[in-house]
Amino acid sequence: MTTHEGVGINVTVNGESRDAIIDVRETLVDFIRVDLGLTGTHVGCRTGDCGACTVTVDGEVVKSCLALGVSADKAEIRTIEGFAESSEHLSIIQTAFWEEFGFQCGYCLPGMLFCTEELLKKNPDPSEAEIREAIDGNLCRCTGYHGIIRAVRRAAEETSQAQREKDELRDEEVWARPGERVDRALRGRESES
Amino acid sequence: MILDRFEYLRPSNVDEVVTAITTEDEVAIISGGTWVVQQMGQHLRRPKVVVDLSAAGLSGVSTNQDTISIGPSTTYTQLLEAGDTPPFLRKVASGITGGIQIRNAGTIGGSACFAYPPSDAPGALVTLNATMVLRSGDGQRKVAATDFFLDALTTALRPGEFLEEILVPIADTERIFSYQKFRNVTGSTPIVTAGCIASEDGLAKRVVIGGAATTPVVVDLAGDESEDEIADLTRSLISHPWSDALANANYRRHTAGTMATRAVRAVREQIEGEER
Structure with a gap:
């Protein structure tokens, strides 16, 4: 690919395919905010310090002020607008931030939420030190971080709880299948003897 | 938006990279872009050609x-x-x-x-x-x-x-090592780093200091120096000190000595632990 400006790219943003003509001088955050109109991705520093412009590109959590928009051609992008599964309900992580006063102005939320999601994917039961490490690429000027730490803990607990409930439901489904029921009953008897 | 115009190239293999960067114009090579893109945004760097290596198969x-x-x-x-x-x-x-x-x-x-x-x-x-x-x-x-x-x-x-x-x-890569880093807070740039990998005969004989000078400083040791000797030697080797808003040259030089001793101490303690 070679061009000075005005190059056609295609990206999938929050599940929706979008074609765009992009100036190669646009950073990814400018493309997302100006061209796509998704202003939930914020601009704080443009130097990679604050994390307010955080999005995911092909599943990787990154700071969009440090990338060129044109480099994201053919990529799958998720912004804060696509964080919850539906626009009607907040996700578990968002609810936890809401309940624990994990934000005030909300400017840092893209970084805080995506980093929390990334942390919980790899570590469902993080310690306070691990939480602090996971959010260390983000600056919050309102909360003093205490509410954020509590929110991530709460999100971890509620994610695990939701997972347990899902597992129990699946167990019940399995239980309902006649063949499985016999297996379970036999296994139960073996362990008793 | 970056003000200065440039040509953007995203080669898909090494030969294309060579072709892309062989030009009289000023070239900036990016991969993650985390340094160069912000520099371009601040007009600290104004290349005519930007070559993006992210699709050139150079990772792994x-x-x-x-x-x-x-x-x-x-x-x-x-x-x-x-x-x-x-x-x-x-x-x-x-x-x-x-x-x-x-x-x-x-x-x-x-x-x-x-x-x-x-x-x-x-x-x-x-x-x-x-x-x-x-x-x-x-x-x-x-x-x-x-x-x-x-x-x-x-x-x-x-x-x-x-x-x-x-x-x-x-x-x-398989020997005992230590990596010591001093920074103001977890999220800040390092002030001084010190890396030490044990030598083949199992001693801390080489410490490399980052952040104190304009380039990494190699401190070669006999292996039996005292911690004070290591600190003094390290400080004496910082001939081209680095200085910026986070820490001046004297502070970095002093910290370099301290971090070198910490790196050596950590390696020595691990070696002693293994011998016991």
Whole structure:
């Protein structure tokens, strides 16, 4: 690919395919905010310090002020607008931030939420030190971080709880299948003897 | 939006990279973009051509006989996840400034080529005795990491040349090591780093200091020095000190001595622990 400006790219943003003509001088955050109109991705520093412009590109959590928009051609992008599964309900992580006063102005939320999601994917039961490490690429000027730490803990607990409930439901489904029921009953008897 | 116009190229293999960077115009090579894109945004760098290596197949870690080969576009997260990453480099990658987002985008080769004195990569590659494989239209040449870093933000790379591969001798990667880093807070740039990998005969004989000088400083030891001697020697070797808003030259020089002793102490303690 070679061009000075005005190059056609295609990206999938929050599940929706979008074609765009992009100036190669646009950073990814400018493309997302100006061209796509998704202003939930914020601009704080443009130097990679604050994390307010955080999005995911092909599943990787990154700071969009440090990338060129044109480099994201053919990529799958998720912004804060696509964080919850539906626009009607907040996700578990968002609810936890809401309940624990994990934000005030909300400017840092893209970084805080995506980093929390990334942390919980790899570590469902993080310690306070691990939480602090996971959010260390983000600056919050309102909360003093205490509410954020509590929110991530709460999100971890509620994610695990939701997972347990899902597992129990699946167990019940399995239980309902006649063949499985016999297996379970036999296994139960073996362990008793 | 970056003000100055440039041509954007995204080559898909090494030969295309060579073609792309062989030009009279000023070229900026990006991979993760974490340094160069923000510099362009601030008009600190105004290249006519931007060559994006992210699709050129230059990432990954593999072992070939007695060396570990690291692609320059390997991100810190990829280093953490790859099975062949030297343990020392894994330790370095886990503490990169800027959080998950920077570890996912920033690359080891990009940081090396940017040669920002307080960054972890220059000192880490010198500690590992790495060899930098440079490629241009004239072919390949190999430069030891100690000779690659010429000055702050300056490397041995010539116009029309790019970093194709980083080679790390495997023998150095399996021994006891220590990596000590001093910074004001977790999220700030390092002030001084100190890396030490035990020698073949099981002693702490070589400490590499990053952040205190414009390029990594190698402190060669006999192995039996006292901690005060190590600190004094280290401080005396900082001939071209680095200074910035976070810490001035004197502070960095002093801290370098302290961090060198900590690195050596940590290695010695591990060695003693093994002998016991």
